[in-house]
Amino acid sequence: MIRLEDVEYFYPNGHKALDQVRLEIEKGEVVALMGENGAGKTTLLKHLNGLLKPTRGRVLVDGIDTRKATVAALSRKIGLVFQNAEDMFFSSTVWDEVAFSLRNFGYEEEVVKRRVEWALKFMELDRYVDQSPFVLSGGEKKRLALAIILAWSPDIIALDEPTTGQDQLQKEKLMEMIKLLNMQGRTVIISSHDVEFVAQLRPRVILMKKGKIISDGGAEEVFLDEEVLRSCNLLPPQIVSLTRRLDFLGIKPSLPHPRQLAEEILSKLGEYKI
Secondary structure, three states: OEEEEEEEEEOOOOOEEEEEEEEEEOOOOEEEEEOOOOOOHHHHHHHHOOOOOOOEEEEEEOOEEHHHOOHHHHHOOEEEEOOOHHHHOOOOOHHHHHHHHHHHOOOOHHHHHHHHHHHHHHOOOHHHOOOOHHHOOHHHHHHHHHHHHHHHOOOEEEEEOOOOOOOHHHHHHHHHHHHHHHHOOOEEEEEOOOHHHHHHHOOEEEEEEOOEEEEEEEHHHHOOOHHHHHHOOOOOOHHHHHHHOOHHHOOOOOOOOHHHHHHHHHHHHHHOOO
């Protein structure tokens, strides 16, 4: 569904943000791009919907070369939520902000109304329908940006640092939303520094450093490689650190759900009659 072929990208100041990136993402995958600031995560995301065009190489989305397609055409397929949510706002009210893209895509007003109501209620923003999006809190602005994308439901959803400014309840809701979208066959790609969130989501993890992909695999595999994580200025998830300290109980290092780990610990403690 998505293919990057030896993609390089230079910013106008000469900085090389992507360096020989080769990547394939299949339909229905959940993928997390991780790495320190400046690793190239956001730059890569902006290549998916044509906001940036490769300096060398090419990006294919459903066989479409992004160099030859408009951002408007690619946005039908890929919805990108910016790291700075305000960059997506220009309407006078929260309602109009979500409705704009739907109207632009030609949806009938009845459909626009239904989708806007659903998206705002789902993201717990329905009480702000008549307010300016610029008066919302940082976390609410991020949720509004998500609502804008969810309203038209593209096949591919890219989220740049989606947990920034979100409390634990909203993070859990975001995780359930990603899982629901995945069950519907949608492809979800996130850029994140939040290792705890990604560890619970358990997606395919791609580590980036200085514009290169240095590791690519399941979360269980990537998060157990502490040396590679530290080279990207990332700490292992707490669940990994904990399981490494429980070898004496016979628990093998892995990346279980916290509830599963708790059940296993209790079971082992029972065996030892502690």
